[in-house]
Structure formats: C-alpha cells, structure tokens
Amino acid sequence: MAAYTPLTVEDAIEFARKVPDFFLPETELECEEIGDGNLNLVFRIRSSAQNKSLIIKQALPYAKVVGESWPLSLDRARIEREALIIQHKLCPDLVPAVYGGDSDLAVTIMEDLSDHVIMRRGLIEGRTYPRFAEHIGRFIATTLFFTSDLGMNQQRKKEMAASFTNPDLCKITEDLIFSDPYRDSENNDISADIQAEAEKLWTDEQLHLEVALLREKFLTHGEALIHGDLHTGSIFVTETSTKVIDPEFAYYGPIGFDLGAVIANLLLNFAAQPGWNNDRALQDKHRAWLLDTIRDVWAHFERHFERLWEEHGEDPIFRLPAYREHYLRKVLQDSIGFAGCKVIRRIVGLSHVADIDTIADDALRHQAKVTALTLGKALIKNGRQAASIEDVLTIAKHAAAAEGAIV
Amino acid sequence: MAAYTPLTVEDAIEFARKVPDFFLPETELECEEIGDGNLNLVFRIRSSAQNKSLIIKQALPYAKVVGESWPLSLDRARIEREALIIQHKLCPDLVPAVYGGDSDLAVTIMEDLSDHVIMRRGLIEGRTYPRFAEHIGRFIATTLFFTSDLGMNQQRKKEMAASFTNPDLCKITEDLIFSDPYRDSENNDISADIQAEAEKLWTDEQLHLEVALLREKFLTHGEALIHGDLHTGSIFVTETSTKVIDPEFAYYGPIGFDLGAVIANLLLNFAAQPGWNNDRALQDKHRAWLLDTIRDVWAHFERHFERLWEEHGEDPIFRLPAYREHYLRKVLQDSIGFAGCKVIRRIVGLSHVADIDTIADDALRHQAKVTALTLGKALIKNGRQAASIEDVLTIAKHAAAAEGAIV
Numbered sequence: 001m002a003a004y005t006p007l008t009v010e011d012a013i014e015f016a017r018k019v020p021d022f023f024l025p026e027t028e029l030e031c032e033e034i035g036d037g038n039l040n041l042v043f044r045i046r047s048s049a050q051n052k053s054l055i056i057k058q059a060l061p062y063a064k065v066v067g068e069s070w071p072l073s074l075d076r077a078r079i080e081r082e083a084l085i086i087q088h089k090l091c092p093d094l095v096p097a098v099y100g101g102d103s104d105l106a107v108t109i110m111e112d113l114s115d116h117v118i119m120r121r122g123l124i125e126g127r128t129y130p131r132f133a134e135h136i137g138r139f140i141a142t143t144l145f146f147t148s149d150l151g152m153n154q155q156r157k158k159e160m161a162a163s164f165t166n167p168d169l170c171k172i173t174e175d176l177i178f179s180d181p182y183r184d185s186e187n188n189d190i191s192a193d194i195q196a197e198a199e200k201l202w203t204d205e206q207l208h209l210e211v212a213l214l215r216e217k218f219l220t221h222g223e224a225l226i227h228g229d230l231h232t233g234s235i236f237v238t239e240t241s242t243k244v245i246d247p248e249f250a251y252y253g254p255i256g257f258d259l260g261a262v263i264a265n266l267l268l269n270f271a272a273q274p275g276w277n278n279d280r281a282l283q284d285k286h287r288a289w290l291l292d293t294i295r296d297v298w299a300h301f302e303r304h305f306e307r308l309w310e311e312h313g314e315d316p317i318f319r320l321p322a323y324r325e326h327y328l329r330k331v332l333q334d335s336i337g338f339a340g341c342k343v344i345r346r347i348v349g350l351s352h353v354a355d356i357d358t359i360a361d362d363a364l365r366h367q368a369k370v371t372a373l374t375l376g377k378a379l380i381k382n383g384r385q386a387a388s389i390e391d392v393l394t395i396a397k398h399a400a401a402a403e404g405a406i407v
Numbered sequence: 408m409a410a411y412t413p414l415t416v417e418d419a420i421e422f423a424r425k426v427p428d429f430f431l432p433e434t435e436l437e438c439e440e441i442g443d444g445n446l447n448l449v450f451r452i453r454s455s456a457q458n459k460s461l462i463i464k465q466a467l468p469y470a471k472v473v474g475e476s477w478p479l480s481l482d483r484a485r486i487e488r489e490a491l492i493i494q495h496k497l498c499p500d501l502v503p504a505v506y507g508g509d510s511d512l513a514v515t516i517m518e519d520l521s522d523h524v525i526m527r528r529g530l531i532e533g534r535t536y537p538r539f540a541e542h543i544g545r546f547i548a549t550t551l552f553f554t555s556d557l558g559m560n561q562q563r564k565k566e567m568a569a570s571f572t573n574p575d576l577c578k579i580t581e582d583l584i585f586s587d588p589y590r591d592s593e594n595n596d597i598s599a600d601i602q603a604e605a606e607k608l609w610t611d612e613q614l615h616l617e618v619a620l621l622r623e624k625f626l627t628h629g630e631a632l633i634h635g636d637l638h639t640g641s642i643f644v645t646e647t648s649t650k651v652i653d654p655e656f657a658y659y660g661p662i663g664f665d666l667g668a669v670i671a672n673l674l675l676n677f678a679a680q681p682g683w684n685n686d687r688a689l690q691d692k693h694r695a696w697l698l699d700t701i702r703d704v705w706a707h708f709e710r711h712f713e714r715l716w717e718e719h720g721e722d723p724i725f726r727l728p729a730y731r732e733h734y735l736r737k738v739l740q741d742s743i744g745f746a747g748c749k750v751i752r753r754i755v756g757l758s759h760v761a762d763i764d765t766i767a768d769d770a771l772r773h774q775a776k777v778t779a780l781t782l783g784k785a786l787i788k789n790g791r792q793a794a795s796i797e798d799v800l801t802i803a804k805h806a807a808a809a810e811g812a813i814v
Contacts, residue, residue: 149626158577159572163569171562179722183723205727209727212725222628223627315586317585320612320616322612
C-alpha cells in the first residue's frame with residue numbers, strides 16, 4: 001500500500017507505462033497536466049509515435065475552489081472509478097473505458113477523449129448536437145434502471161448502495177444546491193446587480209417548502225446509482241458521439257436528479273442566449289433547438305426506461321402499467337424540481353456557469369441571470385404539479401417572453 | 408475469533424459468568440432455553456440466590472419456520488445489538504439494556520424482562536395497557552427522529568445507513584408483506600374458508616398499485632433507523648411499563664413502517680374480538696380501547712416528533728412549519744398504507760397471528776379473517792388520501808359494522 005501523495009508528471013508517466021498492452025515499452029511519452037485543479041489532477045500521457053494517449057486522474061484531498069480548508073475524502077476516486085466501470089459496462093459507447101487505478105493514490109487511468117469537446121463549451125459557441133438527446137436519454141435510462149430495484153437483485157442493490165456511500169460529495173450538493181441559495185450564506189456568490197433578486201429567495205416560503213421536499217428526496221430516496229453531477233461540463237461531445245465523465249458524486253439517490261441536471265444546464269444556456277448571439281433569428285433557432293432537446297431527452301429517457309421495464313422487469317408487482325405510469329410521472333416531477341434548484345444555484349450559489357458569467361455585456365449578463373432565476377423558481381414551484389415535459393418548455397418560453405424575446 | 412456454533416446451556420452459563428459485575432463468582436446459575444426457536448436461541452440464566460437474571464440471545468443461521476433451507480445472515484445479530492444500544496440510549500426506560508455480545512457467535516446478552524408479558528398475549532387475554540400509547544409513541548418519535556436527517560448529522564447518518572444494511576431480513580419483508588399475499592405464492596398460508604377472499608387480492612389492480620408504491624417506499628426511502636418488525640409480539644408490557652425488543656429487522660427505512668406495524672397489530676386484535684369475548688358490552692369496550700389507543704399512539708408520536716423538531720431541528724430549511732406539516736401528513740399516510748399491508752399478510756401470508764388463528768370457534772375465526780381483510784384493503788386503498796388518524800378509526804368501525812357489530 002502506497003501512502004497518498006500527489007503525482008508528478010514523472011509519476012504519471014510511470015503509471016501509464018504499467019497499463020498492460022497499451023504503450024510499447026520503448027515509446028517516448030509526453031505528459032501534461034490539463035485539469036482545472038479544483039478537485040483533481042488530470043494528466044494526459046501521449047505517445048506521438050503510436051498516436052495513442054490516455055488520461056490519469058487523481059483526486060486531491062481538498063476542494064481548491066474554497067481553499068485547502070475544505071477537505072474531501074479520497075474515497076471519491078474509488079467511487080468514481082467503480083461508477084465509471086458500471087456505467088461503461090451498461091453503455092460502452094457513452095462512457096470512457098477504465099484501464100486501471102489505485103485506490104491508495106486515488107488514481108484512475110482511463111480512455112482519452114481529446115477528440116471530443118466539453119459540451120458547455122460547444123453550446124456557448126452556438127453548436128448543436130443532434131445525437132445528444134438520444135445518447136443522454138439512453139445513458140440515464142440504462143444506468144439508472146439497471147442499478148435500481150426495478151432492474152437488479154434487490155438484496156445486491158442494498159450492498160451496492162452501502163458501497164457507494166458518499167457523504168463528503170453529497171454534503172457539497174446538500175449545501176450548495178439545497179441550502180445556501182435560500183439563505184444569507186457566506187458560500188453564496190451574488191453579483192451586485194441581482195442582490196435584490198437573490199434576497200427574495202431567502203424569504204419565499206412557498207419556494208422553501210418545495211426545496212425542502214426536494215432536499216428530502218436527495219437525502220433519503222435511494223432509487224438508483226445516479227451520476228450526481230450531470231451538468232454539461234461533465235459531458236464530452238462531438239457531432240456524433242457523447243461521453244459522460246466525472247461521476248465522483250455518484251451515490252444511491254433519486255432518478256430525477258440526473259435528468260434535472262441535464263435539463264437545468266440546457267436551460268442555463270437558453271437563458272444566456274441573448275448574451276451570445278446578436279442575430280435574433282439565430283438566437284431563436286438555438287433556443288428552439290435547446291427546448292426541442294429538452295423534450296427529446298425526456299422522450300428518449302422515457303422510451304428506453306419503459307422498454308427496459310417491459311423487457312427486464314421480472315418482478316410481477318412492478319409490471320403493473322398503472323405503477324409504471326405513476327413511477328415515470330413522479331420521475332418527471334422530481335426532474336423538474338431538481339432542474340429548478342440547479343438553475344438557481346448557478347446564479348446565486350458558490351459555483352457559476354460560463355454560459356452566463358462570461359457574457360461580456362453587463363446588461364445582457366444581468367438579463368440572463370434574471371431569466372434564469374425566473375425559470376428556476378417557476379420550475380421548483382410547478383414541479384410537483386407537472387403532467388408533461390411540455391410544462392418545462394412553457395415555463396422557459398414564459399421566462400423568455402418576459403425579457404421580450406419570442407421563441 | 409471463535410467459529411460460529413449454536414450455544415449449549417453450559418456455553419450460555421459460561422457467557423453469563425463473564426458479564427462484569429453481574430453474577431457473584433460462586434453463585435449457582437440455572438439456565439433454560441425459552442425461545443420459540445424460529446430464528447434464534449434464547450437462554451434465560453438465573454441466580455436464585457441473588458434473585459437476578461439475564462437473557463442471552465443467539466441468532467441461528469437459518470429460519471426454521473420454513474425449514475433449514477432458508478439461510479439468514481448472522482450479521483443480523485450485530486444489527487439487532489447495535490440497534491438495541493442506540494434505542495436504549497435514546498429511550499432508556501423503553502428498551503432492554505445490553506450487557507455485551509459476540510459478533511462471531513451472533514450472541515447478545517441483555518436485560519431479562521420476565522416480569523413483563525408479550526403484549527399480543529396480554530391483548531388476547533383482554534387486558535389493556537393505559538401507558539402503552541404514550542410509551543410507544545415516544546419510542547417511535549425519539550428513535551426515528553434522532554436517527555433521521557432531521558435529528559442527526561446528515562453525513563454521519565449515511566455511514567449509519569451503510570452499517571445497517573440488512574438485505575436478508577429486508578428480503579423477508581419484501582416477499583412476505585409486499586409480494587406473496589398479492590399473488591399465488593407457495594409461501595402463502597390460506598385457510599380454505601377464505602380462499603376466495605384471498606384470490607381476490609391477486610387480481611385487484613387498484614390494490615396492487617398502492618402496494619407497489621408502498622413496497623417502493625420500503626425499498627428506497629431511507630428516512631430513519633426503523634425497528635422494522637414492531638408488532639405486538641416484539642413488545643413486552645406491564646400495566647406501567649413498555650419494552651421494545653427484537654430489532655433484528657432494523658435498517659434505514661420509512662418512518663411510517665413502524666407506526667403501521669403498531670396500528671396493524673392493534674387492528675388485528677380488534678378484528679379478533681368477537682372470537683374472544685362473548686359479552687358484547689365487554690367486546691365493545693375492548694374495541695373502543697383499541698381504537699382510542701390507535702388514536703393516542705399517533706397523537707403521542709406526533710406531539711413528541713413535533714417537539715423534537717422544534718427543539719433539535721437545527722437545519723433552517725427544515726424548520727419551516729409548512730414543511731413539518733407536510734412531512735407528518737406523509738408519515739401518517741405511509742403508516743396507514745403499511746398498516747393495511749401488515750394486516751393482510753397476517754391473514755393470507757406465511758406468518759399469522761395468535762389473535763386470530765387461535766380463535767376456537769370456526770365461524771368467529773372466519774369472521775375475524777374477513778373483517779381483517781376488509782380493514783386491510785381499505786387502509787391500503789385510502790392511505791394516500793388520508794388526512795387524519797380518524798380515518799383509520801372510521802375504516803375500523805365500518806369493517807366492524809359490516810359484521811353486525813356496533814362500536
């Protein structure tokens with residue numbers, strides 16, 4: 001057992017050479033650290049001669065975003081690696097392959113996806129991804145169905161849930177998503193122009209009730225092994241490929257949380273559009289694509305989930321069509337509520353998104369924040385009554401209409 | 408580490424002598440095995456000279472009720488011991504003290520409660536327990552509040568939940584309570600006189616939907632460290648004292664499950680009354696006491712839970728009165744649904760109750776079964792709409808009225 005120490009570039013190369021049947025013994029390897037360094041070191045090790053590369057990711061024992069004073073369990077590297085392995089087995093085309101790892105050093109060695117781009121970056125640049133909705137809908141349906149009581153042995157699931165106990169990372173979500181935005185917390189990051197809007201969140205009791213109910217679900221509903229942080233910064237894309245990475249927040253939680261993350265991040269880009277696109281027609285077109293994609297993500301998720309339920313739901317009492325309908329309606333309602341929480345935290349909480357914060361024009365950045373808050377509040381307040389994914393689209397269109405846009 | 412072997416009487420005495428500061432070194436000890444032997448050996452070891460005794464309970468590696476072919480994890484002895492210690496710390500007057508144990512041998516050494524009687528036996532004999540409602544309401548409120556996200560550190564709770572992972576015992580509940588009674592299972596034990604009534608349970612889709620939703624809660628809602636088997640056979644009573652034993656089914660589950668078990672077993676005794684009491688006035692009086700007790704159990708639970716929430720709920724977002732009301736209404740609805748499931752399984756499932764099965768008169772025993780099934784179905788179908796504990800009393804009175812009784 002090696003004691004934990006952060007890897008140097010040389011250490012990373014040494015690790016890479018030990019991966020069986022990957023690099024030739026004598027090949028020259030280049031290595032660079034490419035992570036943003038908030039929570040992890042990320043090394044890319046490459047052989048030009050072989051035109052081959054891999055990634056070594058190492059968890060840091062603290063979160064740098066708030067200084068070294070926020071310690072984080074290194075066990076999250078094991079959780080991330082094991083989640084990747086499970087997800088890759090279930091969706092080989094949508095998750096990077098894991099080549100190896102070391103729990104003591106909190107290291108995972110995996111497939112390099114340098115030919116892909118981070119989806120958030122692509123969306124900000126105005127790109128669209130025609131295969132994304134099918135891919136992410138299938139990813140969520142498949143990984144969650146087969147790790148839930150619906151699609152696996154229910155005793156084995158309990159042991160899985162115990163081994164994916166992830167208190168430190170769940171604590172981040174509990175605080176940053178479900179608590180801080182709704183009170184005057186020093187963790188919040190509120191720009192002066194929306195201070196008054198943010199303070200309204202602190203006293204809105206109808207909102208607080210819904211957030212408390214959503215937080216309770218996050219704390220107590222162990223439905224499936226969720227990714228736990230499925231925003232557009234955790235998704236690599238090309239025109240034809242989607243790869244989901246970074247499941248270090250994985251734990252047994254509510255299915256709607258992953259769907260909500262995807263919906264929220266598409267809506268944050270929706271809210272940001274006027275800041276990125278002077279051409280109104282192009283802006284409307286991109287917004288329409290985003291809303292179509294939200295509709296399609298849900299439709300693909302639902303279709304895949306229903307098919308898996310039909311084909312693999314062995315349990316007689318689970319096979320009842322009325323139960324399946326009830327189950328999926330509840331997942332939809334949860335997803336909408338969680339989406340709202342995830343939109344709001346990105347505007348007033350500790351961690352923002354580039355879609356909105358890097359808008360150059362002050363007025364348009366302000367408008368995007370207000371639109372996002374309007375959207376987020378409406379999603380949270382309407383989630384429990386939602387009957388269809390169309391409700392999300394209606395809420396988004398209303399929020400856009402309030403800023404004078406027509407979509 | 409000792410290998411597991413069932414204890415002999417001599418082994419049990421040797422264990423008892425090792426308990427510090429209990430028996431004097433030279434005192435003569437008598438030992439008898441007093442368990443029903445289904446899942447455990449239970450030894451009482453007594454010194455007449457000291458007028459002192461204790462209990463040694465050892466888990467067996469199988470469930471005898473269905474032969475040795477149903478293996479059960481011995482880890483349940485650890486779970487039971489650790490649950491007893493937690494519950495005793497929270498409610499010292501309501502739980503036997505633990506003196507020691509041995510995980511390899513699946514042994515727990517604990518306080519002898521021979522001055523108490525099993526509550527089911529007392530109820531069958533027509534006794535009433537004036538302190539019971541306050542005691543059990545306080546037991547449930549206190550043990551569940553302080554092991555839930557409401558009353559303890561939420562990260563520590565996740566670790567607790569992992570350590571109370573209890574797949575084997577949960578499997579028994581999942582099958583015997585939430586599955587077998589609703590299909591033609593070989594585990595069922597259906598007397599010929601109610602075969603037709605039982606078969607109606609297999610095709611009632613409205614009932615199946617509600618049972619599926621309740622089963623889902625049991626499988627996925629890790630709210631608190633519940634007792635998991637809180638029927639009147641797990642409760643020792645006197646006129647003035649209540650002691651809760653046998654938490655070997657303990658795991659992180661829904662709060663309503665424990666309340667539902669208490670309500671169900673009071674209602675099973677309610678359904679059985681005509682079989683035990685020829686005197687109609689006495690019968691009505693006992694039934695009225697049972698219904699008053701159900702009302703009071705809920706009222707004491709609710710009052711204690713609210714008080715703990717007020718005094719110990721640190722979390723600002725949890726302090727919202729509207730959230731507390733919502734939370735308690737949901738616990739009530741869950742409790743009613745679970746109570747219904749627990750009534751039905753005792754009539755048609757593998758494991759029955761003496762309240763009903765030992766009624767001597769065939770017609771009255773049959774009537775009691777029909778009343779119980781009527782009650783159980785109504786509780787399950789109305790649980791999600793329930794607004795008050797009075798709904799349970801109304802359902803019970805209707806079921807009794809249908810048999811011609813007036814309460």
